[in-house]
Amino acid sequence: MKNKYFQFLACILIAVLSIPTIVFGQKKQKPNVIFIYADDVGYGDLSSYGATKISTPNIDRLAKEGIRFTNAHATSATCTPSRFALMTGKYPWRQKGTGVLPGDASLIIPTENLTLPKVFQDAGYKTASVGKWHLGLGENNKQINWNKPINKGPNETGFDYAFFFPATSDRVPTVFIENHDVLGLDREDPIEVDYSKKIGNEPTGKENPELLKLPASPNHGHNNTIVNGIGRIGWMTGGKQARWTDEEIAHVFLSKAEQFIEQNSKNPFFLYFSLNDIHVPRMPSTQFKGKSSMGLRGDVILQMDWTVGEILKKLDELKIADNTLLIFSSDNGPVIDDGYADKAVELSKGHKAAGALRGGKYSAFEGGSRVPWLARWPQAIKPGTESDALICQIDLMASFSHFFQQKIGIDDGVDSYNVMDAMLGKTKTGRTFLVKQGGALSLTQGTWKYIEPREGKAIQELTNTETGNNPKPQLYDLSKDLGEKTNLADKYPAKVKAMSAELERIRDG
Ligand code: NG6
Numbered sequence: 360m361k362n363k364y365f366q367f368l369a370c371i372l373i374a375v376l377s378i379p380t381i382v383f384g385q386k387k388q389k390p391n392v393i394f395i396y397a398d399d400v401g402y403g404d405l406s407s408y409g410a411t412k413i414s415t416p417n418i419d420r421l422a423k424e425g426i427r428f429t430n431a432h433a434t435s436a437t438c439t440p441s442r443f444a445l446m447t448g449k450y451p452w453r454q455k456g457t458g459v460l461p462g463d464a465s466l467i468i469p470t471e472n473l474t475l476p477k478v479f480q481d482a483g484y485k486t487a488s489v490g491k492w493h494l495g496l497g498e499n500n501k502q503i504n505w506n507k508p509i510n511k512g513p514n515e516t517g518f519d520y521a522f523f524f525p526a527t528s529d530r531v532p533t534v535f536i537e538n539h540d541v542l543g544l545d546r547e548d549p550i551e552v553d554y555s556k557k558i559g560n561e562p563t564g565k566e567n568p569e570l571l572k573l574p575a576s577p578n579h580g581h582n583n584t585i586v587n588g589i590g591r592i593g594w595m596t597g598g599k600q601a602r603w604t605d606e607e608i609a610h611v612f613l614s615k616a617e618q619f620i621e622q623n624s625k626n627p628f629f630l631y632f633s634l635n636d637i638h639v640p641r642m643p644s645t646q647f648k649g650k651s652s653m654g655l656r657g658d659v660i661l662q663m664d665w666t667v668g669e670i671l672k673k674l675d676e677l678k679i680a681d682n683t684l685l686i687f688s689s690d691n692g693p694v695i696d697d698g699y700a701d702k703a704v705e706l707s708k709g710h711k712a713a714g715a716l717r718g719g720k721y722s723a724f725e726g727g728s729r730v731p732w733l734a735r736w737p738q739a740i741k742p743g744t745e746s747d748a749l750i751c752q753i754d755l756m757a758s759f760s761h762f763f764q765q766k767i768g769i770d771d772g773v774d775s776y777n778v779m780d781a782m783l784g785k786t787k788t789g790r791t792f793l794v795k796q797g798g799a800l801s802l803t804q805g806t807w808k809y810i811e812p813r814e815g816k817a818i819q820e821l822t823n824t825e826t827g828n829n830p831k832p833q834l835y836d837l838s839k840d841l842g843e844k845t846n847l848a849d850k851y852p853a854k855v856k857a858m859s860a861e862l863e864r865i866r867d868g
């Protein structure tokens with residue numbers, strides 16, 4: 360009798376344990392997912408994408424052991440809108456106020472809607488956001504009180520754990536936040552932030568340039584409050600003890616990412632690891648200063664590559680590499696001078712940060728938003744796969760919802776498509792079209808790209824970027840002209856008409 364009872368219990372146990380096997384084929388457990396989101400890394404910045412003046416062996420390992428994409432995209436040519444799309448599955452231009460945010464902006468992600476991390480939470484994952492945030496904090500139109508718990512941010516967006524800085528490393532406040540609280544805050548020295556006028560009496564880059572260890576480029580701003588010898592955008596007072604040291608940022612973020620991975624190595628987790636590298640101010644740890652032949656911009660590329668290597672090591676050490684899908688991508692294209700006199704322009708000679716693409720960060724040309732995308736998942740992706748499938752970061756939401764067999768609500772992820780099979784290299788067919796945003800919007804359909812007419816400067820002098828602005832429509836055949844050199848709009852007026860109408864339809868939809 361007793362024996363039968365135990366047999367019965369054993370049967371139930373086996374049945375319960377095999378549910379994931381039934382749902383996920385051969386896999387014993389749902390895969391961990393790590394999305395490493397680098398900042399401003401261009402299509403030509405990695406040796407696996409043709410760079411020869413710099414070597415990125417750890418990131419290149421992902422190509423060797425997994426898949427490398429040549430037609431993968433951010434939705435936009437700057438940070439905030441690309442991240443908005445990643446988190447919501449919605450084109451950022453559908454919502455007002457999704458441009459590059461100041462450090463004191465309110466949260467722009469609607470918390471009542473589905474988000475990418477919530478997809479994972481619904482599938483039983485533990486989720487974390489570590490690194491750059493830049494999607495705003497706190498209630499709409501309410502001034503943030505940095506000295507009290509900040510009530511809306513990554514946690515409310517769907518992350519169980521969050522360790523981040525609010526905007527960019529060139530914007531105040533230069534502090535880390537863990538979940539709702541500024542790290543290391545001294546209540547006796549409260550933080551105040553202002554983006555409209557100087558507050559307090561601390562030196563600024565404008566008034567005291569002699570105090571700067573990294574001077575600002577002329578006319579770029581970056582000359583307000585000085586923190587750690589670097590002028591920032593915006594003014595802050597207080598929080599002296601809480602302010603970061605730029606040289607430590609990569610290490611601090613890495614250690615928090617590793618901690619989260621360690622703590623969750625026995626259960627499925629989703630880690631959104633949003634690097635500060637290689638955004639300005641480029642101020643690597645001493646370990647990497649002078650290590651590249653390309654000055655500070657090259658040094659932070661090496662630091663970023665090292666960070667990826669450390670994550671790969673951690674997965675091996677914990678024996679979870681096989682069932683971890685690790686994706687590496689970038690939020691927008693490259694920029695060489697983005698505001699600090701770090702000699703990047705001189706020292707990057709001979710390095711094509713955007714590869715064969717035209718334009719870079721801020722541009723409607725491919726250089727603005729076609730980005731590196733590599734992925735490794737030993738249990739599911741064949742090593743050494745190459746793919747030219749059209750995929751976009753906006754698709755992660757629908758792809759993972761589909762993967763987990765979840766239903767998406769009618770108002771959620773409206774622009775996100777399931778491209779999971781393409782992401783895993785099972786097919787070379789991705790999306791059939793994609794709308795992207797520089798200044799102008801563009802529509803890619805197959806190998807054709809249409810850029811809508813837009814007034815404005817053709818070259819943004821500060822960063823020396825070709826914006827893609829043109830008062831006339833532009834049409835390129837990317838299969839023959841990836842560098843968007845020959846405008847075919849006059850030759851194919853019917854195509855221009857059809858694509859412009861289609862862009863309008865999507866915009867209104
Ligand atoms: C720009 C800044 C640039 C950078 C960018 C945001 C100036 C002149 N330039 O406004 O330095 O901070 O915003 O970059 O202020 S992003 O990658 O976060 O979009």
Ligand code: CA
Binds near residue numbers: 399437438638690691
């Ligand atoms: Ca960026």
